Amino acid sequence: MSVCLMLTLSALSSVQAQTANPSSSDEIAKYRQMLADGNPAELWEMRGQELWQKKLGPNQQSLEQCDLGKGPGVTKGAYAELPRYFKDTNKVMDLEQRLMHCRINLQGLTPEQARKTPFGSAGNPSDIEALVAFLTAESRGMKLAISTKHPAEKQAYEIGKKIFYYRAGSHDFSCASCHSSDGQRIRLQDLPNLNNKTNAQAAYSTWPAYRVSQGEVRSMQHRLNDCFRQQRFPVPDYASDTITALTMFLAKFADGAVMNAPALKR
Structure with a gap:
């Protein structure tokens, strides 16, 4: 695994060296395509299934009876319909909120144990990211189908929309500051215009993803938390309703996208 990662990083460095080339985005796309059949996220998927x-946990139970919205134990296509309203909790939940719920109620973990190490690092892997990778892969090739029929789902969508456009912080930024117009980028990274449905679909359907620069699979929770950090906002608590609402807004706007995650990112 370490040798594979070293080769991957070396390949990425080669691509990044082409900053003077106006077609650098095309070169990065070619690089991703070359590695697509050997995405290290597969290792996270296998561990997540295990x-x-x-x-x-104290109850010595597996998660195989966890209901992700399509019935106890049904994983195929579940992620493609999240976030969604759950009657048993009377709230809208995204994948990671629902996993916490199942780990607490099925396995008997405490809330602190259920949210421990949400984001992995070198030598400190995250069980949550592995579970997310597995469950996301179970929707690969399926169309995103996000419901806003229930009043709680509609409310979550509207709150998420307000969060997306809300400007504040030391830089007076919002999510829309970087993601509501064409042609914006940070260094080599193109910033998708999420007001464009095609762009929104391409972006949302490829998260979670294995991030070569970090050597980890990163979930949507991590991606959004990092965006808040870069805006100089207070970072929301892990699995907060704030993140779920914003995810609902992004997912609904990407409705109909074919899921291709976990994908590969820089």
């Missing part, structure tokens, strides 16, 4: 089936 964790899904493993009996853990």
Whole structure:
């Protein structure tokens, strides 16, 4: 794994060296395509499946009876319909909120244990990111189908929309500051215009993703938390309703996209 990662990073450095080339975005796309068949996220997916089936916690239960919205234990296509309203909690939940709920109620973990190490690092892997990778892959090739029929779903969407356009912080930024017009970029990274449905679909359908620069699979929770950090906003609590609402807004606007995650990112 370490040798593979070193080769991957070396390849990325080669691509990044082409900053003077106006076609650098095309070169990065070619690089991603070359690595697509060997995406390291597959390792996270396999570990996530093992964790899904493993009996853990005080109750010594697996997560195989966790209801992600399509019935207990049904994983195929579940992620493509999240976030969604859950009657048993009377709230809209995204994947990571729902996983916390199942780990607490099925396996008997405390809330602190259920949210421990949400984001992995070198030598400190995250069980949550592995579970997210597995469950996301279970919707690969399926169309995103996000409901806003329930009043709570509609409310979450509207709150998420307000968050997306809300400007504040030391830089007077919002999510829309970087993601509401064409042609914006940070260094080599193109910033998708999420007001364009095609762009929104391409962006949303490829998260979670294996990030070569970090050597980890990163979930949508991590991506959005990092955006708040870069805006100089207070970072929301892990699995907060704030993140779920923003995810609902982004997911609904990307409705109909074919899921291709976990993908590969810089």
